[in-house]
Amino acid sequence: MYRLVFTQVLRRFDAEAVHRLTVSGLAVLARLPLLKRLLHRAFAPHDPVLRVTAFGVHFPGPFGLAAGFDKDAACAEAVAALGFGHVEVGTVTAHAQPGNPRPRLFRLVGERAVINRMGFNNDGARAAARRLRRTRGVPVVVGVNIGKTKVVPEAEAVADYVAAARELAPLADYLVVNVSSPNTPGLRNLQAVELLRPLLTAVKEVADATPRRTPLLVKIAPDLADEDVDAVAELAVELGLDGIIATNTTIRHGGETGGLSGRPLKRRSLEVLRRLRAKVGDRLTLVSVGGVEDVDDVWERLLAGATLVQGYTGWIYGGPLWASRIHRQLARRVRRHGLSSVTEAIGRTA
Numbered sequence: 299m300y301r302l303v304f305t306q307v308l309r310r311f312d313a314e315a316v317h318r319l320t321v322s323g324l325a326v327l328a329r330l331p332l333l334k335r336l337l338h339r340a341f342a343p344h345d346p347v348l349r350v351t352a353f354g355v356h357f358p359g360p361f362g363l364a365a366g367f368d369k370d371a372a373c374a375e376a377v378a379a380l381g382f383g384h385v386e387v388g389t390v391t392a393h394a395q396p397g398n399p400r401p402r403l404f405r406l407v408g409e410r411a412v413i414n415r416m417g418f419n420n421d422g423a424r425a426a427a428r429r430l431r432r433t434r435g436v437p438v439v440v441g442v443n444i445g446k447t448k449v450v451p452e453a454e455a456v457a458d459y460v461a462a463a464r465e466l467a468p469l470a471d472y473l474v475v476n477v478s479s480p481n482t483p484g485l486r487n488l489q490a491v492e493l494l495r496p497l498l499t500a501v502k503e504v505a506d507a508t509p510r511r512t513p514l515l516v517k518i519a520p521d522l523a524d525e526d527v528d529a530v531a532e533l534a535v536e537l538g539l540d541g542i543i544a545t546n547t548t549i550r551h552g553g554e555t556g557g558l559s560g561r562p563l564k565r566r567s568l569e570v571l572r573r574l575r576a577k578v579g580d581r582l583t584l585v586s587v588g589g590v591e592d593v594d595d596v597w598e599r600l601l602a603g604a605t606l607v608q609g610y611t612g613w614i615y616g617g618p619l620w621a622s623r624i625h626r627q628l629a630r631r632v633r634r635h636g637l638s639s640v641t642e643a644i645g646r647t648a
């Protein structure tokens with residue numbers, strides 16, 4: 299049914315227009331308590347075998363929505379009601395900014411992929427904080443992903459991230475330092491250990507100072523050389539970070555300028571996960587993202603050592619109840635393997 303709607307209707311419209319409409323619709327839904335609760339009851343993961351605890355936070359299921367969909371924390375509860383076990387909002391920057399000129403989002407339907415060069419369009423940290431302070435009608439785990447404001451020079455990046463972290467760390471179930479988006483000039487340079495160390499140290503100080511001590515993760519690019527993946531992993535362990543999210547979009551493709559996500563990213567994303575797991579074992583929580591399309595992909599990531607798995611592009615092609623379906627199938631698979639919890643699967647093939 300969704301495939302028909304997608305091929306006959308949605309793909310005829312500009313991708314960003316469809317995205318904006320979807321977010322607006324979900325933001326309305328997020329303000330309708332009764333409907334939201336009904337959907338949550340029907341589609342959110344409730345099966346106890348799916349429960350996962352990572353860095354002290356309880357997740358109803360391991361599969362969440364990756365950053366970039368709900369950039370302004372407008373609709374996290376509605377997203378959770380459709381079946382995601384957590385929602386990573388952002389990337390939020392300290393200051394509001396418009397992002398790159400349009401068009402900046404392109405579907406590659408045949409490849410089940412997307413290219414985007416959005417450039418962190420968002421309303422800024424204060425606006426996101428205001429939305430996150432609203433009481434929640436349904437339970438939802440919300441991660442907050444922060445990045446650098448475009449006009450801020452690299453030399454002032456640390457202060458800019460710290461400003462965003464001060465606003466948002468107290469409101470986040472976990473905080474993510476994003477140094478891996480390809481659409482903010484110079485951002486990915488911050489993945490170099492000499493720049494990353496002072497940045498993560500400063501943000502961690504802010505995260506540690508919140509009443510609940512907000513867990514801190516770093517999100518990396520798939521285009522890092524293997525030795526650089528290792529170096530970031532070592533640094534994360536040394537600094538006492540809670541985890542690594544791997545990976546962001548790739549710039550290794552021949553299409554439009556921007557980051558590629560979806561099916562073509564699958565292989566490298568899995569490779570980076572395996573490398574990280576080999577390097578850090580279970581000393582860090584690994585969150586795997588990139589090219590996840592179905593329950594087989596989620597299962598493979600869990601076995602390879604991911605505690606949490608995220609997806610975004612797969613939702614565009616999989617339809618509104620994509621995550622709910624994956625969680626339902628995952629619960630069945632856990633039982634079929636004679637396990638009493640999905641957590642028993644984590645790292646089994648690592």
Ligand SMILES: Cc1cc2nc3c(=O)[nH]c(=O)nc-3n(C[C@H](O)[C@H](O)[C@H](O)COP(=O)(O)O)c2cc1C
Pocket residue numbers: 364365366367369388389403412414416418443476479517545546547558559560561563587588589590608609610611612
């Ligand atoms: C349209 C779009 C916007 C994105 N924006 C962000 C972002 O703001 N911050 C971020 O960390 N990742 C962003 N991402 C990357 C995703 O979070 C994810 O890492 C990547 O798309 C790979 O997962 P996927 O193949 O399941 O889409 C974006 C992805 C897409 C498709």
